Amino acid sequence: MTAIELRGVTKEFPGVTAVSDLDLTVEEGEVYGFLGPNGAGKSTTIDMVLDFVRPTEGTVTVLGRDATVDSVEIRRRTGVLPDGFSVYERLSGRKHVEFAIESKEVDVDPDAVLERVGLREDADRKAGDYSKGMRQRLALGMALVGEPDLLILDEPSSGLDPAGVKDMREIVTAEADRGATVFFSSHVLAQVEAVCDRVGILRAGELVAEDSIEGLREAVGDGETLEVTVDAATDDVLDAVRAVEGVDRVDADGDTLLVSCDPGVKTRVIAAAEDAGAVVDDFHTSEASLEDLFLAYTEGEGVPTRREDAGTTTDESAVRSEGVDG
Amino acid sequence: MSLLAVANKDFQDTVRSRGMALLVALFSLLVAVFAYVVRPQGQADQFATELLLSAFVGPVLVTGLVPLVGVVVGYNAVSGERESGSLKLLLSLPHSRADVVFGKVLGRGAALALATFAGFLLPALVLIVVPVTFNAGSFLGYTVFAAALGVVFVAIAVGCSAAVATRQRALIAGIGVYALFVLLWGLFTGRVIGAFSGPVEALPVSMAQIRTFLDVANPTSGIEVLANGFLADQLFSGESANQQVSAVAMLVFWTLAPPLAGLLKFDRDDL
Numbered sequence: 001m002t003a004i005e006l007r008g009v010t011k012e013f014p015g016v017t018a019v020s021d022l023d024l025t026v027e028e029g030e031v032y033g034f035l036g037p038n039g040a041g042k043s044t045t046i047d048m049v050l051d052f053v054r055p056t057e058g059t060v061t062v063l064g065r066d067a068t069v070d071s072v073e074i075r076r077r078t079g080v081l082p083d084g085f086s087v088y089e090r091l092s093g094r095k096h097v098e099f100a101i102e103s104k105e106v107d108v109d110p111d112a113v114l115e116r117v118g119l120r121e122d123a124d125r126k127a128g129d130y131s132k133g134m135r136q137r138l139a140l141g142m143a144l145v146g147e148p149d150l151l152i153l154d155e156p157s158s159g160l161d162p163a164g165v166k167d168m169r170e171i172v173t174a175e176a177d178r179g180a181t182v183f184f185s186s187h188v189l190a191q192v193e194a195v196c197d198r199v200g201i202l203r204a205g206e207l208v209a210e211d212s213i214e215g216l217r218e219a220v221g222d223g224e225t226l227e228v229t230v231d232a233a234t235d236d237v238l239d240a241v242r243a244v245e246g247v248d249r250v251d252a253d254g255d256t257l258l259v260s261c262d263p264g265v266k267t268r269v270i271a272a273a274e275d276a277g278a279v280v281d282d283f284h285t286s287e288a289s290l291e292d293l294f295l296a297y298t299e300g301e302g303v304p305t306r307r308e309d310a311g312t313t314t315d316e317s318a319v320r321s322e323g324v325d326g
Numbered sequence: 327m328s329l330l331a332v333a334n335k336d337f338q339d340t341v342r343s344r345g346m347a348l349l350v351a352l353f354s355l356l357v358a359v360f361a362y363v364v365r366p367q368g369q370a371d372q373f374a375t376e377l378l379l380s381a382f383v384g385p386v387l388v389t390g391l392v393p394l395v396g397v398v399v400g401y402n403a404v405s406g407e408r409e410s411g412s413l414k415l416l417l418s419l420p421h422s423r424a425d426v427v428f429g430k431v432l433g434r435g436a437a438l439a440l441a442t443f444a445g446f447l448l449p450a451l452v453l454i455v456v457p458v459t460f461n462a463g464s465f466l467g468y469t470v471f472a473a474a475l476g477v478v479f480v481a482i483a484v485g486c487s488a489a490v491a492t493r494q495r496a497l498i499a500g501i502g503v504y505a506l507f508v509l510l511w512g513l514f515t516g517r518v519i520g521a522f523s524g525p526v527e528a529l530p531v532s533m534a535q536i537r538t539f540l541d542v543a544n545p546t547s548g549i550e551v552l553a554n555g556f557l558a559d560q561l562f563s564g565e566s567a568n569q570q571v572s573a574v575a576m577l578v579f580w581t582l583a584p585p586l587a588g589l590l591k592f593d594r595d596d597l
Contacts, residue, residue, distance in 0.1 A: 013596075052417065053596035072328075072420050080418035086411040088335070090342040095335075102331040103419035139415060 001064050003028045003150050003181035004049055009058030011044050011205075018044040020205040022058070026183050028149075031176045033192030034185040036202035037298050042185040043083050045202070046154050049183075050080060063150060076104060079143030083154035083185075087135050089128030093119050096127055100142035108145055117141040118167060132159035140171065151175055153184035157191050169195055189294035201297045209297050216297075226259040226266055226285050230278040233257055240276035244268050328421050332429025333436070340399065340437035349395060353445020356387050361449055375461035376557050379468050384553065388472045389546040392442065393508050396479025397500035399438050403430040404487040404588070405496040408597060417597070427488045427589045431581070434484065435477035442473040464557055471553040478545045478580045479504075485584025488592040507544050515540040538569055545580045548573035 004026040011019040019041040026032045036042050047053045048060050051071035060067035062074045087096065097110040114123045117137040122130070127138060136159045143151060153172070157165045172182050172195050186192050192199055193213055200210040209216055230237060233252040241250050241257060246265035251258045259269055270280055340346065360382035364374050404427065407413035416426060446469040453460040486499035506514065519536060542548045551573045555561045562570055 047597070050418065052414065072422050075418065076420040082411075082414035082418050084411050085414040085418075087415065088339050088412055090339055091335075095338065099331065099335045100419055102334070103328065103421060139418075142415070143418070 001028050002026065002061070003030075003063060004032075004183060005059075005061040006045070006048075007059045007061075009045075009048065009055045009060060011041075011048060011053065012056045018205055019048070019055075022202075022205070022207055024200060024207060024210075026181060028181050029176075029179060030197040031172065031182040031195050032184075033189075033196035033199040034183060034202065035187065035189055035192060035199055035294060035298075036185075037187055040187075040202040040298070041205040042187075042202055043154060044205075046083070046152060046183075046185060049152065050075070050078075050082075077148055078150045078152060079145070079148035081136070081139050081143045081151075081153040081156050083158070085139060087127035087130065087138060089126065091127055092124050093127055093130070093134075093138050093141075094123040096138055097123075097141055097145065100145040104146040106146040113141045113145055116144065116171070118164075133161060133164050136160055137164065137167075140168070144171070144175070147178065147180070149180060151180050151182045151184075153182065155186060156184055157186065157188070165191065201294070203298050226257075226261055226269060227283060228257040228259060228270060228273060228280060229282040230255055230257065230273060230280055232278065234276075234278070237273050237276045237278045240272045241269055244272050328425040329429045329432070332416070332421055332425050333432035336403070336430050336433030337436050340434050341440065345398070346437065346441050349441045350444045350448075352391075353387070353442065354448040356391075357383060357446055357449040358452070360386075361453060375464050379464065380554065380557060383468070383472075384550065388468075388475060388553070389550060390508065392472055392476045393479040393504055393546060395441075396438060396476045397483045397504050399434050399476075400430075400480040400483025401487050401496040401500040402493050403434055403484045404592065405490055405493045406487070408491065409493050413597060423593050424589055427484060427585050427592060430487075431477075431481045431484045431585050435480045438476040438480055439473040442476055443469055446472065467556055468553055471549050471556065474577065475545060475549040478549075478577055481581040482545075482584040485586070485588035488585065488588030491595070507546055511544050511547070539572070542569055542573040542576050545577055548576050 002025050004024065006022050006024040009019055009022045009024075010017065022041075022045065024045070034042055034045070044053065048055050049062055049067055051067050051074075054068055063077055065074055067074065091099075093114060094110050097113050101108050101110060101113075111120060111123065114120045117140050119134060119137055119141065122134065127135065130138065136156070140153070140156065143153070151172075156168050156172075160168060169191075172184070176182050176195070182195075184192070189199075196213065198210065198212055199216065201208050201216075228241075233255045238250055238252060238257070241247060241259060244261070244265055245268075246262035247259060247269060249260040257273065261269060266283075266285065270283060274280055360378055364378045364382065404413070407416060413426075417423075421429070446465070450460075450462065450465050453465070454462055482503050483496070483500045486503065487496040490496050490499060515537075518540070519533065542551060551566060552561070552570055555564070555566055555570050558564070560566070
């Protein structure tokens with residue numbers, strides 16, 4: 001049985017198509033990373049899976065049931081960490097977890113849940129006094145109540161510090177080991193790399209890639225970048241390097257040339273630069289980061305190039321309220 | 327049960343709000359002031375409980391203030407959660423949207439009823455202690471009607487809250503309902519009767535019957551009919567028994583129909 005299945009799903013809001021003719025399959029027991037920049041339609045897709053919004057066209061099936069008709073039954077077996085939620089300010093963390101336990105009609109010790117998400121110490125404080133990261137942990141705790149068959153985590157790392165991101169990753173792995181299907185969205189690829197069996201990349205409401213990380217890497221190319229630091233990266237030098245056979249792309253970052261090329265042509269690249277009058281101070285190669293891979297898909301560039309700030313894991317909550325995503 | 331889980335959560339959330347404490351204090355204060363006004367003078371040691379209730383507490387506090395409080399307690403029940411995003415947390419759990427709407431009517435209605443009892447009880451305790459004859463039975467019985475009226479208005483306001491997307495629109499709708507039932511009802515029904523005086527003659531009902539119906543159609547006057555019957559020791563008996571039964575039916579209608587109508591809209595909405 002498939003955990004989540006979308007067939008030909010389109011969602012139109014007044015004046016904007018958030019999701020367009022989307023087919024998506026998440027198999028039972030897998031960890032699926034749902035990627036895409038803010039506003040790509042990730043949250044809208046998740047909202048349709050949870051029946052917060054209904055598709056304009058197409059069918060959404062979750063755990064073998066229709067997402068709209070059997071929504072309550074689906075959510076009984078699903079743990080959800082929604083995006084852009086807020087807590088009940090006046091109720092304590094423990095009350096929140098107790099509410100989840102009561103709602104799911106299960107017999108669980110709330111303290112054990114709070115312990116697992118690292119909120120045991122703060123269980124009796126009002127959730128209104130919690131930090132963003134603590135609220136995120138609290139909602140995760142509520143999602144974990146009752147050993148759900150399916151976990152849906154929408155931007156789970158948002159607001160978490162690096163330790164929180166690590167805890168989140170460990171919990172996802174543990175839940176997957178227990179046999180749960182995990183479906184989570186992120187706009188930071190580095191977060192999904194370590195835990196996902198498969199990733200799907202959404203851009204402007206359409207799935208542009210779906211594969212394992214390795215498969216995506218192969219599909220995009222070998223992704224090696226040669227960095228050559230010269231005395232002056234003039235246009236002549238750039239043109240000379242571009243003319244070398246096997247070079248896909250050349251960018252200048254100050255006096256450093258960023259060259260995407262086949263592995264066998266590196267020496268010819270350096271020779272070409274020197275022939276054009278440049279003095280090569282230094283050169284080395286770097287593998288394309290996953291972030292580059294992600295950007296290559298989401299920005300529609302054919303070949304990934306190395307970025308200075310690739311692989312950033314911290315996440316800004318400020319960018320979460322985009323029109324289509326909200 | 328899912329509905330009770332929502333009701334319980336909402337009750338706990340509502341009674342912790344600062345507004346609740348304020349409400350209890352306000353009720354206590356007003357009842358105390360009115361009690362002072364009608365306190366026994368000179369030789370008389372008979373405390374006029376019925377006078378206190380029907381002349382002061384009734385018109386000012388119960389039919390004037392309680393409906394307003396009901397609207398305030400109910401208007402952001404669904405729209406507030408929708409605007410803040412806590413509705414996402416709520417609907418991530420296995421609750422239907424019907425559970426949410428009716429759970430909120432129950433939870434907030436219970437919270438308002440509790441506040442009404444607390445607000446009336448504190449002054450009553452003082453009245454019981456002081457050496458005057460105080461009809462505690464009438465007073466506490468009357469509180470039940472006050473609380474019931476509050477619950478009806480909570481239900482209407484929650485219905486409005488479920489039907490619209492924002493807190494502001496829910497508040498406008500709630501205030502509109504309050505204005506209609508509390509401030510403008512006489513004017514409104516007068517117009518209606520005036521406009522239809524011609525056609526009505528053709529129907530097998532009298533003008534007086536229509537007036538009686540319009541009287542109990544409004545929850546505030548419906549409660550008044552019942553409360554006055556109770557104070558006169560004629561609840562569901564005597565001359566106005568039929569009217570009282572109609573009043574109860576209308577109160578039940580106003581408690582169920584607005585949340586249902588709100589739910590119909592809410593159930594179809596994208597959140």
